[in-house]
Amino acid sequence: MSHFKPSMLTLALAAAGCCSMAHANEADATAGAQDEKVEVITVKGIRGSMARSQQLKMENSSIVEAISAEEIGKLPDVSIAESLARLPGLAAQRLDGRANVVSIRGLAPDFTTATLNGREQVTIGDNRGVEFDQYPSELINGVVVYKTPDATVTAQALGGTIDLQTIRPLAFGEQAFTVNLRGEQNDLGKLNPDGKDTGYRGSISYVDQFADDTVGIAIGYAKLYSPNQEERWNAWGYPNLDYNEDNPLVLGGAKPYVRSSLLERDGVMGVIEFQPNDQFRSMLDVYYAKFNDTQILRGTEIPGQWGAGWANDGIGNAVTENGLVTSGTILNSKVLVRNDVNRREADTFSIGWNNSYEFNANWNAEIDLAYSKADRKDWGLETYAGTSRGAGCTPGGCEDLPFQMNGERGATFMPGINYADPSLVQLGGPFNWGNNVTVPGDAQDGFINTPEIKDELKAVRASVQRIIDNGPIASVKVGVNYTERDKSKEDRGFFLTLKDYPAQTPVPSQFLLNPTSLGFIGMGNILSYDALGLYNSGFYTETSEGLTVASRATNSWGVKEKATTAFAMANIDTSLAERMLTGNFGLQMVRTEQSSTGFAVTQNDDGTVSLQPSTGGDTFTEWLPSLNLSYEVADSQMLRFATARTMSRPRMDQMNAGLNLSYDPSLAGSVDIENSPWSGDGGNPKLRPLMAWQFDLGYEYYLDGGYVAAGVFHKKLDSYIFSDGVLYDFSQFQVPDPQPELREGIVNVPANGKGGYVQGIELSGHFTGEMLTDSLQGFGVILSGSYTKSEVKETNDSEPTKLPGLSEKVANATLYYENYGFQGRVSARYRSDFLGEVTGLSLARTPVFVKAETVVDAQVGYDFSESGIDALYGLSVLFQVNNLTNEPFVTYQNEDARQIRDYQVYGRNYMLGFSYSL
Known part of the structure; x- marks a missing residue:
């Protein structure tokens, strides 16, 4: 049987216990390296990171x-x-200038899963992303x-599963103490007078082993105090001039802002690992x-054609x-x-306890208990001011306002009124936006949105594995995973209304x-005041608003899920034509009980x-078979197939019952029924x-210091x-007499319909300069690209549906020294x-088309450990x-690139700091 021949670098990494993410094979590799008395080579930085990532990719039976x-506490971004967005086939969407959610192979976060x-x-x-x-x-x-699942991945999804991993202190194998501190500044400066443009981020990590390396601990704390600025053009939409379809499109209205944000985040991680002997291991992580x-947002609402x-x-x-x-x-x-002022407060807590026991050389068992909880409260305050209350104009309060469209940058206005004059612009709603039921039409002087999310998940997992000494099947694992999830939104x-x-x-x-400047759209200065202080x-x-608006009740819901997943998987380790063949095949049986509560309005x-x-x-059962095969077609070359x-x-x-x-x-x-x-x-x-x-079909060629895939x-x-x-049973609802003969009717709801396909190609590689010549030692390049397309139709005759999160082309490049x-x-x-999602009316997520973008980051540094x-x-x-290039975030509507909805400029963020490790 021919196996991969580990390089000196791989053996050194294993011997040092650096690959703390790997599973049981990690300990075997470490022991093997120690038996052969391999000299341990410490590899840091991006090359060490790439080597460890390459080893994980190479050893995994799935396509990952x-x-x-x-280093400890130091990811490259x-x-x-x-x-994640730099990995082949993955892409991130920005929110307020920072990468936020991730798509895998063109499938949005709703079709992917994340685990810790x-x-x-x-x-x-609001959902699962x-x-x-x-x-x-x-x-x-x-x-x-995990781009392809195996039967033991119980949190799988159509796009893939992203598993975040904390350190394993015993596998790490040495004491480490690391401190990171960086200051940061945004080059747009303070766009609001009470905003901030400087901040910091810091972390401290400690890893150690005790009691003859039978007890290990890892503790980490990270603090983020990060300002962010934005110049935002936002359009209401683009109706036809005079609402005539034969007329050209025209600006319906505009809502431009400048935003100053402060993101504060405190994170704590703790791991305790206990392994008193070779048979038993227990790890608790929190x-x-x-x-x-x-x-803080300040801007204007400028009705256009829709304000006529x-x-x-x-x-x-x-x-x-x-x-x-x-x-x-x-x-x-x-x-x-x-x-305006928007606030989001969110807490996320997760705890897991894993225990494994080897009964003998052939049998082992594992049990894992998990609990996680998240709470989110949003508070969005809007306050209004204008030249007069309600409809109509006071002398000098209205004007003919010229505008000029500037492509995707939106519009520039040329006002004659000084909108920063506090004697002219005063508190009170200048438009009749009240509902005329509970609030007079001219009495909406502001608004507050306060959505709240609660999410709780409990899980227990148990499995038994049988090691088989001879034959093509190396081991068989069977187990069960039970999960209860309860999520609600209010x-x-x-x-x-002013008192x-x-x-x-x-x-x-x-x-x-x-005053705050809206000079980026030509509006000059506008009136600025402490809206939060005014409200308080x-x-x-x-x-x-819930007294009159049905959507407030129908958007409030609770969803409960109970899922039982029984699984069985056989691992393959054999040879074919004197070449290594590994992989697995297995089956999941997933039984789900789901229920929802809401309101009929x-x-x-x-x-x-x-x-x-x-x-x-409803209650239902699904069967999920899987197969992963890896075949070594030549030394250091793998052909992979998965289904x-x-x-x-x-x-x-x-799933809302509302x-x-x-x-x-x-x-x-x-x-x-039709009537x-x-x-x-x-x-x-x-x-x-x-x-x-x-x-899936994949090819991987592992080079000395790099790879091609x-x-x-x-x-x-x-x-x-x-x-x-769909046909709906209304029997649970009460109505006044006369009582209806029918208790059924047709409702418009989300429903399972016809499918389609998503397919694509992915290429990636890591190349070092010394592959070409020794004079390029230290240089390297990491490249990846993917092309994805889809066709999903509601009916055979309908146009294909645009899948959210799918970019046909995704590419990444990193050049390093x-x-x-x-x-x-x-x-x-x-x-x-x-097709992405942004924040719309009432802080709801709104689908829009996001224009292509290229985001560039850069960094330089020096490690004084090399100074002598x-x-x-x-x-x-x-x-x-x-x-680095101040790339804007641009969205448009109705699949028409002329109809720019958002043009957001975030500026460049500069960070300078140090890291110290013991």
Whole structure:
């Protein structure tokens, strides 16, 4: 049997216990290296990280990508999401300038799963997608991305599984103490007078072993105090001029802002590992993160064509180019000035306890207990000011406002009014945005959104493995995993009205601030004040929007899932034509009980709403076979094949039992389902998972110090989720007499429909300079690229659906130099246009198309351990620039690149700091 021949570098890494992410084979490699008395070579930095990642990729039976920390507490990027986005076939979407969520092989976060040390994690978002900025990179020692599952991966998904891994102190094998500290500054400066443009991030990590290396501990703490700035163009939309389809598109309205944010995050990680003998091992790991993001936003609302008749007299002097009005004048325009504050507070807690026992050389067992919980509270404050209250204009309060469209940068305006004048611009809603039921039309002087998410997950996993000494089957593992998950959302919103309504009130002097500049769109300075202080002083009364708006109730829901996964897997270790053949085949049986609670909402004649409890659920079983094969076609060359049936559970907001209910008593006597008195729209508690068969073929060539890999994949989706009219049983709901003959009707809900496919090709490689010539020693390049396409249709005759998160083209490149203590690198990540999600009205997630972008980061540093100065041993310095080219974030609407929704500029973030290790 021919096996991979480990290089001196690989053996040295194993002997040093550096590959703390690896599994049981790690200890075997370490013992082998010690028996052969291999000289241990310490490899740090990016080359050491790549070597460890390459070893994990090489040894895993599944098709995986891997990231390994360069040193304790030091991943190569500022965040986990940015590191993930550099892997082949993965891409990140930015939120407020930072990488936030990740797509795998063109499938959005809703179709992927994240785990911590192999355990499924709760999320602070509305659905299942993990927001990776919750996880400080300093506390993560490595990541393995499973593109193909095996039967023991119980948290699998259509796109793949991202497993974040903390350090294993006994496998690490030595004492380590590391401190990192960096200051940071944004080059846009303070866009708001009360914002910040300087911050810091720091971490401290400690790893040690005690009691003759039978007890190991790892402790880490990371603090982030990070400012962020943004110049944001935002458009309401683009109707036709005069609402005539034969007319060109024109700006419907604009909501430009400047934003100053402060993100504070505290993360704590702890691991205790106990291994008193070769038979028993126990490890307890705890992770906690507290996340606070405070945003100060100041800007304007400028109604355009959609404001004709109530905020202006329409668009005049229109100049058209390519079917879009590129310049014109908003006639008799009225403008709203906004001073807003958004806050997000989130806590994530995870604890796991793993125990394994070897009964003898052939039998071992494992039990794992896990618990995780997340809480998120958003608080979005809007306050309004203008030249007069409600409809109409006071003298000097309206003007003809010229504008000029500037491509994807939005519009530039040319105002004549000084919107920073506190005697002219005063508190009070300048438009009739009230509901005229509980709030007079001109009495909406602000608004508050307060959605809240709670997510809790409990899991227990038990398995038994039988080692087989002879034959092609090396071992067989069977086990069961049981999970309970309970997630809920409560959506609330409140109108704000000044206590001295209907008067319009000047901003009290104690709350006035220096004006804020909107010069990036030509609006000049605008009135600025302490909106939070004003609110806390009791200036406003609050009225619940939920009294009249059905969506507040239908967006409040609870979803419970109980999933039992029984699995069996056989590991293959044999030879074919005198070449190594390894892999596994197995089967999962997944039984799910799901239920949801919500509200059925009916609109009353007086404009208010009535609520009734609404429930629903389903129970079902899915069978998920899998096969992974790796064949060594030549020395250091592997051919991989994998196939599996995979599933992704539906979005939780789509499983919502909430229903916007309509009942027509005039049809109470009907027995025709097509003429039923019942109708509605909402969520679907019976919604089934998305299922797919996937096929992968890959080739990997491991070079001395690098590798080349290529792969193709095809995912055949058995179904996809579309909005559809389905038969619904209304028996649980009460209505006044006369009682209907029918208790069923058609509702529009998310439903499982026809499927399609996602397929693509991936290429990647790591090449070092010394492969070409010794004079390039220390240089290296890491490259990857992927092309993905899909076709998913609701019906055979319909147009293909745009899959969220799918960029057809994704590419990454890193050029680095690392020698004599010096380190430098430039990294670029590119993704083509895709359908993403951004924050919309009432802080809801809104689908939009995101334009292609290339984000470039750079860093240089020096490790004084290479200087020969003993007093500076362990000290290194680092300078980083994130978003080096100041790449904007650009979105557009209706698949029309002319209809720019967002153009967001974040500036460059500079960081300077040091790391010290003992």
